[in-house]
Amino acid sequence: MLYFRNDYGTGAHPAVLEALCRTNMEATPGYGTDPYCLEAAETIRSLCRCPGAAVHFLVGGTQVNKTAIAAFLRPYEAVIAAASGHICVHEAGSVEQDGHTVLRLTSPDGKLTPELLYDAMRGPVSEHTVIPRLAYISNTTELGTVYSRSELRSLRKTCDRLDLLLYCDGARLGSAMDAGGTEFSDYAENCDAFTIGGTKNGLLFGEALVIVNPALQPHFRNCMKQQGAMLAKGRLLGVQFGAILRDGLYLSLAAHANSLAKRLSEGLEKLGVPLLVPAESNQIFPILPDGVVETLRQAVEFEVERKTDETHTCVRFVTAWHTPAEAVDALLALMEKSLK
Amino acid sequence: MLYFRNDYGTGAHPAVLEALCRTNMEATPGYGTDPYCLEAAETIRSLCRCPGAAVHFLVGGTQVNKTAIAAFLRPYEAVIAAASGHICVHEAGSVEQDGHTVLRLTSPDGKLTPELLYDAMRGPVSEHTVIPRLAYISNTTELGTVYSRSELRSLRKTCDRLDLLLYCDGARLGSAMDAGGTEFSDYAENCDAFTIGGTKNGLLFGEALVIVNPALQPHFRNCMKQQGAMLAKGRLLGVQFGAILRDGLYLSLAAHANSLAKRLSEGLEKLGVPLLVPAESNQIFPILPDGVVETLRQAVEFEVERKTDETHTCVRFVTAWHTPAEAVDALLALMEKSLK
Amino acid sequence: MLYFRNDYGTGAHPAVLEALCRTNMEATPGYGTDPYCLEAAETIRSLCRCPGAAVHFLVGGTQVNKTAIAAFLRPYEAVIAAASGHICVHEAGSVEQDGHTVLRLTSPDGKLTPELLYDAMRGPVSEHTVIPRLAYISNTTELGTVYSRSELRSLRKTCDRLDLLLYCDGARLGSAMDAGGTEFSDYAENCDAFTIGGTKNGLLFGEALVIVNPALQPHFRNCMKQQGAMLAKGRLLGVQFGAILRDGLYLSLAAHANSLAKRLSEGLEKLGVPLLVPAESNQIFPILPDGVVETLRQAVEFEVERKTDETHTCVRFVTAWHTPAEAVDALLALMEKSLK
């Protein structure tokens, strides 16, 4: 089977696995207070050019989003997000479970814009309503679209005007940086907090949370513990991030995934297959005749996004750091054959 | 000043106040276990033709919605509501504060329909999502529109098919019953739980919650207490509901409010003033030239709903059980003059 | 039946009821923004000699405790309270429902002391624990004991050293002030926030929350609304507090209750009846032979506190603003007869 289902179906990059094996029997302090975590945090602060940032390592994406948002907001404060955002759909209401309303905005490409934020804040805000306080974006978005540096800056300015915190879910930050030409420091400059996703880019698991805004930093580790989000053998996270952030590995893995997605989308273009949204990163959303989708199922693993009309279906192909070029070519060949 | 701001700006109907004064120094058990509450609950069960219903008396509308929904749902279960619903806008995120997501559906007239419910349930429901479990409606809606008996029945059938609970916020239930020709028993037949609103129809305060579905009844009073929703001198609620439910007073007060709203809407029609939604109950939403709105402000209390275009504003006029016909005529006269 | 069950079994003082009746049909803004609430808040600020205090009016005691504590604390912050405290026993876990741990300290007389606070803070406090942040006291306590001015000051100093907020539940504040010689300003000087209880001292319902600490004031009304704790006809609270705070009525009602409790405890002393804790305010806890308790049940309403040994039971007698001296004398006569 060709594998285009997602970017977290396999294990870790060899360098990451090697580091885990090498340090396996070292006895270190627990809960992320070990030298590996301290060093990885320092590396991140340095990459972000943000010496004052607090850096925490958590296991998963829903966990880090939920823990951060609950820690940052007062009870009546709400989140603004695109309706397609991960916290709106695929996190089982975890932000609401901690008491916070998520206001879902319709956005065709999954991105928030200054206009959407202004619109959201135009509604009645009073003592009888929640008060929107945090804009949640993800880069890349769930539709594979990408925020550029200028878009991030423009959101930052809007958030400043509207007294909103800006939080970026970077589950696929490597892919976003490669595709959009942004650097770690762009996120530190423009966000109050953001994550650097490891699970989908070479780690067994792990998301680094970078809290830039000093007002949001105190006692975050108590919040982590309370949410069950402090890994006992925290070293595992520090070791993995240490390995993946060395020598630009994080970005080169993402670049590989993006380049194969590009190879795929260019092939689709040649085949005349329309896309739901423009191909920008490692997730591609072609709209295919239902018959083709059925044929592909025999030989390819992928997810169905949704029916787009009576005879067509939008599917999702995801490339990863380990996807071989041959797999892309084989997929394109399969489609070419089926489309005839 | 003419008063059309809302239906809870003044106090209680004389019969209610008299009952409170008459019983003031009686010593009764607290927390709603007194004979007045027991009798009022029995009256409600009888009016609803539902001897198995659990009836609880709470102080306010947000309180009763929040307490009931939190008691009825498991943590991952969500609410479906019209985006204009009271819990979506004017309750400061109280349902979410207790951990539950509210899925907000766009509905021009503020009502849920079977189609909207089917649409809401069509989305991906899985282990990664919330599971919609309770459909929240209010009758009358926040736009003054009204569910008829057949609409309630149709929602019930849909909820049965979709495994949804049906909850009706009856903050203005009297007005809805008068306008839509429904009876208490229609709500008992079709809803899993509903409220009979007193605050907006002759009481100082008070909402009766009728829990029809036996599975939702156990330990509700512990939930009330935990939510701070159990009134120490609970008798005040039983005494008031006893007074307002006697001799059809509840319905006749609502009928009065509705009839004056009708007088007003008919007058507006003659003046050629368009309405945001058809006038069905005691809330009227005319769209007026901004200049007229400004003029009215000098002599009338009312709320602004929203700007509808650059030169027009939709306002809300509310009639109540104590609104005099003269006030309606004076308001119409004022508008006639300003519109010239 | 003689009535010594509690101090909230009947209705309102005539002056309060009269004020409610007199203002019944006035149309005012809702939710506590009316002139009566504004004036009553101003009166309280003046009585407290604390012009910067925020004053809010809520309906009930559990509601105000829950709403205030949830508004004041971050998620990992905990409350310290005597194990007999109202929030520990009789509020159905409402503080925990909002996410906060309550650390329950054993205290024979129901009071917190500096020593108890130091002890509570001596335990391990780290990233893995809750962080105690708010000391909850009630004056009078659930055992009728009373904090004096110097005790309040001493708690304040301790809280300052331990970085704790001091919150006083004043459900029976009038009784505490009369018994302990404290004034409203003592609470404003020593507490970060406190309540002035109306339900148990002459109102139909109502607790005034005084937030002295400016850091705790912002957006409290959003928290109230979210908790379902904002009364639609908020005026009812302002009118009642206005009436009870006029001409020292609040204190004179409490003094009446206390003086009758004193008459009762002195009579018990003469009869040789031991008390669970010294009689200090309007709640008396005599320990009686079981046979006497059974006899009293025929003619007196009261609550049983608990069995103290195989043949004795501690009961609670509560006097109120409306308790007649004759009732106390009749109760003493009954006991004298049964004890023979």
Add this chain to the structure above:
Amino acid sequence: MLYFRNDYGTGAHPAVLEALCRTNMEATPGYGTDPYCLEAAETIRSLCRCPGAAVHFLVGGTQVNKTAIAAFLRPYEAVIAAASGHICVHEAGSVEQDGHTVLRLTSPDGKLTPELLYDAMRGPVSEHTVIPRLAYISNTTELGTVYSRSELRSLRKTCDRLDLLLYCDGARLGSAMDAGGTEFSDYAENCDAFTIGGTKNGLLFGEALVIVNPALQPHFRNCMKQQGAMLAKGRLLGVQFGAILRDGLYLSLAAHANSLAKRLSEGLEKLGVPLLVPAESNQIFPILPDGVVETLRQAVEFEVERKTDETHTCVRFVTAWHTPAEAVDALLALMEKSLK
């Protein structure tokens, strides 16, 4: 440095690590739906002789306790636990964060008994209180004490009588089984749910939750997701549990740790060192002169439990699956020298 700080300071047993490396690049479905998780769950059901059990794999101990308890209880239901229990002290109030009160019982050896449960249920339980619903035990306890089969049975009977669920936190279940002669099936027979801890017995991370009671099983995975407790690469948990449960490895690792703890406690006995509680499993709590503690610090890693008097301190020594006998002997030699 000799290492006796804890049993989670290092990495995984070689067999576990080997399994992770071997399967690293296999592409499997995510979130614990892969064949490795399914097989490990089946193995656990078989070991427990409980074909109807639901088995879930979570990353950490606080996470699994919090997620299970929140999923099992209604809002007003409370937990009963020994005051020294992990959820009472070291989980940052995570059970309360989800809304549930934890009633903390004093227990010198950290164990719950039928008597303690009866006592806890003797208090006033009413509409105004929380309702205790789940008894939380851990085996071994935080003090290293162990429940035997008959103790588990006796707790089960008591829970049945008191309508309590019995939940066993098995973070150190292997050690408890080896020390107390219990088998997996004892937990399935007597508990409504329990965990099999991996983190402290040979895994990188991972706790298996076994839900025996069918009423507690539905929709647990939605609760997991909502709590951020569903690992994307869930396979990592199935692979690890598969490896550790093969050929009795789980129990033999625990037996090794226990045997070295025994060697240590016997040595301490010879040296005349008193223990805080009898040595039963892999945690030993000797009470040492302060001078000895200071000396040990130079060469040994361990935790301080607490000061026991002015000149003595109770410390904790923990042995693990990888502790060498030589380390125990070296520790005893050090103490012998210091104690002279």
